[in-house]
Amino acid sequence: MAIPGASGDEALVAAKVREELLAVGVPHEAISHDTAHQRGPIAESTTGNLIVSLLGNRPGARRMLMAHMDTVPICVGARPQLQDGMLVSQDAHTGLGADDRAGVATVLFAATEILAQNMAHGPLTLLFTVQEEIGLKGARHLEVDKLGKPDLAFNWDGGNPAKLTIGAIGGYRMTIDIHGLASHAGVAPERGVSAITVAGIAINDLHQQGLLGKISQDGFEGTSNIGVIQGGNATNVVADHVQLRAEIRSHNEATIEVLAQRFEQAFRSAVTQVRNNSDQVASVEINGDLNYQPFAMSAEVPSVQVASDALTQLGIDPMLAIANGGLDANWLYRHGISVVSLGCGQHNQHMTSEMLDVDQFHTACEVALRIASGKDSGE
Template sequence: MRVAARILPAGSALGLLARRVSNVKQPATTSTAAPLPDEQATRLLMQLLAIPGPSGGERKVVEFLRQQLGKAGVSSSELKTDDAQRRSALGGEVGNLVLRLPGTVRGPRRMLSAHLDTVPICVGTKPVKRGQRIEAADPQAGLGGDDRAGVAVLLSTALSILRNKLPHPPLTFLWTVQEEAGLHGARNVRLSALGKPQLAFNWDGNLANRLTIGATGGYRMQIQIRGIASHAGGHPEKGVSAIVIASLATADLVEHGWHGLIEKGRQRGTSNIGVIAGGVATNVVSDLVNIKAEARSHDPAFRKRIVREIERAYRRAVKKVRSSDRRRGEVDIQGHLDYESFLLSKDDPSVLAAAAAVEAAGSDVDFAIANGGLDANWLTAHGIPTVTLGCGQNEIHTAAEWLDLEEFHRARRIALHLATTTSNAK
C-alpha cells in the first residue's frame, strides 16, 4: 500500500464518480456474532507476518490460508486461485486466492479483500509482541503488517463464520497478489470468479474507523535520454552528455513548479523523478540515461497536463545541449496509466454499510481520500465500488513499522459485522 490519507469533514460534498448499487439498502439488523478470540487471531497474525511473500512470491502465504481454511471445512470447489499472475507484467508464482461462500440468509453478495504481498524490507521478518504492539525483532527489517494484518482480518472473519456456523449473506473473500508492485492482482483479477458482489470492503491501512472512499490516479513514465559519448579529457566538446540533459530537464520542472507537490490555482497533483541511472566512467561523456518518473492527481485531466509538462521539459532540454559539430541527443518517453482515480459518494451502499459497522463497533466514522494507489482503485474501475478500512498498520514500508493490536482487533469486529449483518435488500 502507498497511502497518504486526507481526512474529510463529515459534511463534505463528494460527487465525483459517485457509485451506487441498485436495490441495495443500508443494513437493517445488527450482527451479534462473536469474533475469533483475540489470542487466537493474534497467533494467526504472527504466523502470517513470519511467512515470506514479496510481490510475485506469495505462494507460501496462499498455502497457509488453504491449510487454515481447509481445517475449517472449506472445500476445494469453494477456494480457488485465478490466473492473474499470467496476465501480470510481473509474472509471479500464484494468482489471487478467492473463497466464495453461498449465503445462509438472503442479501446482496459482499466481498472482503486484502493483499498478500509485502515490500522487500519485510521478507524474512520475525515478529515479536510487546504489549499491544507487534514489531520486527530485527531493527533493520520491516514488519509486513501492510498487508498481513488485512490478510489476518479476512482469515479471522472466515474462520469465525465457518467454525461457529454463523448466518451470513453470500460472501466472497479475495486475497490479492502483487499490490505493492503496481496493483497487478486487482488489475488482473478474474471477475467471473468473484460472484458479482454488490458491496465490497478492503482492509489496508491504519485506523479501523477510517473509511477511505477515494484515491488518486497514477501515471508511470520511462524516459530514455541518448547522448553522444566522447573522451571527457581529450575531446569533451565532441560529446553530448545525457546526464546534463537530464539535469536541465529536472531543474526546469522544479523551477516552473511541475515537480513534487504541484499547485496550479485550484488544481493539485504530484510528480517525482524517482530513479536515474546512467554513466560508465568519469572520463566518458555519458551517452545514456534511463529515468523512471510518475505523475499523480485526483483530477485525470490535470494529471495528463503534468505528464505533458514533464515531456516538454525533457524535449526542451535536448535542444539546449549540442556538440561542437552541432549534433544533439535524443529522448524517448514511454508511459502508462498505473491506476485511475476514484471517489465514492457517502450514500454509496458500501460506504453506508461500512459506516454502520464502524458505529456498531462504538467508533465515530472518519472519511479519507488517499494520495496513493489501492486495490480499491482497480476494483472500483472493474465496477465493484470498494471502501478501504484500516487494520492497525503504522510506519509502513520502513524498519520502524509496527502494528497496533487494539486497532487490528477492532478491524476484525467491524469485518465480522459486515460479513454477518443482514440487509433489507430483496
C-alpha cells in the same frame, strides 16, 4: 507477517490462506486462482489472485471481503514481536509487513470464525490480491467474472479501523530513456553528448516550474517525483544513456494528463540544448502508463453505509477519508465494483518503524466479522 512474499512472490502467503480455509471446511473447489500475475510486469511471478466463493446458509446480498497479500521488499524476512501493545519488527533494518498481512489476517479471521462457529451468513467472496505494492497490478488484471458479482465490497488495508476510505488518488508512472553520444571525457569531450547533462537540464526545468514534489499552481493539485536515475559507467566517458523513472499523482485525472505533458515537454526541450561539435543532439524515449485512475464515492454508497453501521454498533464514530496513495479499490471501482477500504491498525507503512496496534487490529477483526455475517444490518 513472517511469511516472505514481496510483490510477485506471494505463493507461500496464498498457501497459508488456503491451509487455514481448508481447515475450517472450505471445499477445495471453492478456492481458485486467476491468471492476473501472467499479465503483470514480473516475469517469474509465482501466483495469481486468490479467490474464494462461499455459499450462504441464508439469503442475502453477496459480500466481498478483500486484502492484498504482497509486501514491499523491506518487509521480507520480518520477525514480529509484541512490545507495549504493538507488533514491531525485531530487526531495525526490516519492516513489519503489517501492510497488508494484517488485512489478510482480518479477512481470514472473519471467514474462518463464521465457518468454525457455524454462524448464519449470506453468500461471500474472499479476494486476496497480488502485486498491489507495485502499482495495483493484481487488481488491474483481476478476472472479475470469478468474483460472483458481489453487491457489497470491503477492502482492508492500512490505518485506523474507524477510517473509511471512499476515494483515492490516481497515479501515472513513466520511464524516460535519454540516448546521448559517448566520447572520451578527457581527450574529446566535445564530441560527446551527455545524457546526464540532458537529464539535469530537464530536472532543473521542472524544479524551476514548481512541478517536482508537491504541486499547487494554476488549478493543478498533485505531486510528482523522479525516484530513480541510472546511467553512465565511467568518469572518463561522456554518458551515452540515462534512464529515469518518475511518477505523477493527483485526484484529478485531467491534471495527471497535463502534468505528464509538461514532463515530456521538459525532457524534449532539454534534448535540444545539448549539442556536440558536430551539432548532434541526444534523443529521448518516454513511456508512460496510468497505473490507476482517481476515484471518489458518495457516503451513500451501500458498502460505505454497511461499514459505517458496523462501526457505529461497536460505539465507533466512522471517519470518511480520501487517500493520497493508490488502493486496490481504485481498480475495483473501474471494474464496476464500489469498494470501501478500512484500516486494521497498521502504522508507518513501508518503513522499518512500521507497527501494528493490536487493539486496533482486534477491532478490525470484529468489524469484518460483523460485515461478513451481516450483523451490521440484521440480514
